Amino acid sequence: MRSHGFSISLMDRRLWCHPERQQGTRAMLHALPGVMAWGAVTGMVMAQSGLPLWGVVLMSLTVFAASAQLAAIPLMLVGAPLWVVWLAALCVNLRFVIFSAQLRPFVMVLPLRWRLFCGYLVADVSYVMQLARYPNGAEVHERELGPLAHLLGLSLPNWLGWNVAALLGIAFAGQLPAAWGLAFAGTLTLAGLLASLVRDGRAATAAVLAGCTAVACWDLPFRLNMVIAVAVGVASGLALEAGARGRTEGRVT
Structure with missing residues (x-):
C-alpha cells in the first residue's frame, strides 16, 4: 500500500474510536495472561543476573525483546565489547525484519516517526494476531x-501488559516458585496462536518445515535457529502459495 499523499497521525481519534481498535484490544486481552507470565519470568531472570537494578529496569522498559535481553545480559556480565552485545541482540532479533516487512502495508499511512514507533511495538504475539485478522496485508x-x-x-496492551509483568518479576524475583511453570505459559500462548493460523495444508506444511528447521539448527549460537526457521517458514509458504496460484491459473487458461 502506498500513501499517495494521504497521511494520518497516530493521535487521530478516528483510530482510537475505530471498532477494529476495540476488537484488537479484546483479542489481545485473551492472550495477555500467557504474555504476562512470560514477561514475569524474563523480569525475574534479569533481576537475578547481577546487573544493577536501574539497568535492569531501564532495559526492561526500552528494549521490549525478551530474547535480546536474555542474550545480551551474559555478555554484559563478562564485560564483552559493546559491539559484541549489539551483534548478539541483532542476530536474535533478525526475525523482526521479516515481521516488519509483512506489517509494512498497515502503517504506511503514518509519518516516518510514527512508523518507527510502531516498529518498536512489534512483538511475536501481536504480529501473529494481526496476520490472522488480515492475512492479505498487501491488499x-x-x-x-x-x-x-x-x-x-493489539500492540499497546501487549506492551503495557508485558512491562507491568516484567517489573513485577523484577520486584518479586526469587519469591515466585519455578514449579509454577510461568515460562511454559508463554510458550503455550504462542503455540495456540500458531494453531489458529494453520487453516490449510500449505500453512501446515510451512509450519512443520519451520519447526523442523528450528530443531535441526538448535546448536547454532545466538538463537540463529529461530531466524533461519522463520525464513524457511516464510519462503516455503510463499513458494507453496505461488505454486497453488500457478496451478489455478493454468486450469483457468
Missing part, C-alpha cells in the same frame, strides 16, 4: 484505517 487500501487501528489495539 489493504491506503484510506482503510481498520487494519492500522487493529494493530494498535
Whole structure:
C-alpha cells in the first residue's frame, strides 16, 4: 500500500474510536495472561543476573525483546565489547525484519516517526494476531484505517501488559516458585496462536518445515535457529502459495 499523499497521525481519534481498535484490544486481552507470565519470568531472570537494578529496569522498559535481553545480559556480565552485545541482540532479533516487512502495508499511512514507533511495538504475539485478522496485508487500501487501528489495539496492551509483568518479576524475583511453570505459559500462548493460523495444508506444511528447521539448527549460537526457521517458514509458504496460484491459473487458461 502506498500513501499517495494521504497521511494520518497516530493521535487521530478516528483510530482510537475505530471498532477494529476495540476488537484488537479484546483479542489481545485473551492472550495477555500467557504474555504476562512470560514477561514475569524474563523480569525475574534479569533481576537475578547481577546487573544493577536501574539497568535492569531501564532495559526492561526500552528494549521490549525478551530474547535480546536474555542474550545480551551474559555478555554484559563478562564485560564483552559493546559491539559484541549489539551483534548478539541483532542476530536474535533478525526475525523482526521479516515481521516488519509483512506489517509494512498497515502503517504506511503514518509519518516516518510514527512508523518507527510502531516498529518498536512489534512483538511475536501481536504480529501473529494481526496476520490472522488480515492475512492479505498487501491488499489493504491506503484510506482503510481498520487494519492500522487493529494493530494498535493489539500492540499497546501487549506492551503495557508485558512491562507491568516484567517489573513485577523484577520486584518479586526469587519469591515466585519455578514449579509454577510461568515460562511454559508463554510458550503455550504462542503455540495456540500458531494453531489458529494453520487453516490449510500449505500453512501446515510451512509450519512443520519451520519447526523442523528450528530443531535441526538448535546448536547454532545466538538463537540463529529461530531466524533461519522463520525464513524457511516464510519462503516455503510463499513458494507453496505461488505454486497453488500457478496451478489455478493454468486450469483457468
